[in-house]
Amino acid sequence: MNAVTPHQIHQQANRVPAASQATNIEQARAIAEVQAMFLVAKQAPRDEGVALNRALMACGEWSVASRAFFSYPRGGENVTGESIVLATELARCWGNIDYGIMELARNDELGHTEMLAFARDLETNTQSRQTFIVPHTRDLRNGKKVLTEMRDIYENNANHGARRLRECIFRVLPAYVKNAAADCCRKVLERGEGDVPLPQRIATAIDAFSKRSEEHTSELQSH
Numbered sequence: 001m002n003a004v005t006p007h008q009i010h011q012q013a014n015r016v017p018a019a020s021q022a023t024n025i026e027q028a029r030a031i032a033e034v035q036a037m038f039l040v041a042k043q044a045p046r047d048e049g050v051a052l053n054r055a056l057m058a059c060g061e062w063s064v065a066s067r068a069f070f071s072y073p074r075g076g077e078n079v080t081g082e083s084i085v086l087a088t089e090l091a092r093c094w095g096n097i098d099y100g101i102m103e104l105a106r107n108d109e110l111g112h113t114e115m116l117a118f119a120r121d122l123e124t125n126t127q128s129r130q131t132f133i134v135p136h137t138r139d140l141r142n143g144k145k146v147l148t149e150m151r152d153i154y155e156n157n158a159n160h161g162a163r164r165l166r167e168c169i170f171r172v173l174p175a176y177v178k179n180a181a182a183d184c185c186r187k188v189l190e191r192g193e194g195d196v197p198l199p200q201r202i203a204t205a206i207d208a209f210s211k212r213s214e215e216h217t218s219e220l221q222s223h
Helices: 006-013 021-043 048-059 084-094 150-172 175-191 198-222
Strands: 069-074 077-082 097-107 112-121 127-135 137-140 143-146
Touching: 048 084, 048 175, 084 097, 084 150, 084 175, 097 150, 112 150, 127 150, 137 150
Parallel strands: none
Antiparallel strands: 069 077, 097 112, 112 127, 137 143
């Protein structure tokens, strides 16, 4: 477990030199916000049973399960694993987790961006951080393409950042939560999209029953 001190937060906020007054104000706000999140997490700790049930309920939805895994070819084999979609959904359900991606510095002359991906459990103060360099290039079949358009650079940075963020989140989540969620998603994928989740079936049944009751009442009143 790694403890985060106010000094470390201040160092992280001041990675970019020669900050403007507006940037300094935003850095001070960010430090205060992190400290407030720790306080709120201590005052309202998660109920792990409720949080796990919430995660499994979400993974029972096709919209989550269908995007819960990634697969791509590399070196003649398929690389598979749990996706950033599943990671962020579990972080939302587990609660009291602060995570994100930050651009620390961009050097257009050298053609790269320094970035930070992080995830932190605000209750246990367990954290995972990755600082990494993203070249302003894109790998193509016929070689590398140098990126010069701002939109291309942004999308490339976001793509690389999402990979690191996924790993950071999974490192602070309990392993059993990730495993249970992945198993749930696999079962949904095996059943297929046509299998409506239980909560939705219940809601549909209640709605149909209510309509039949209203129709029956109307018939009685008409007589």
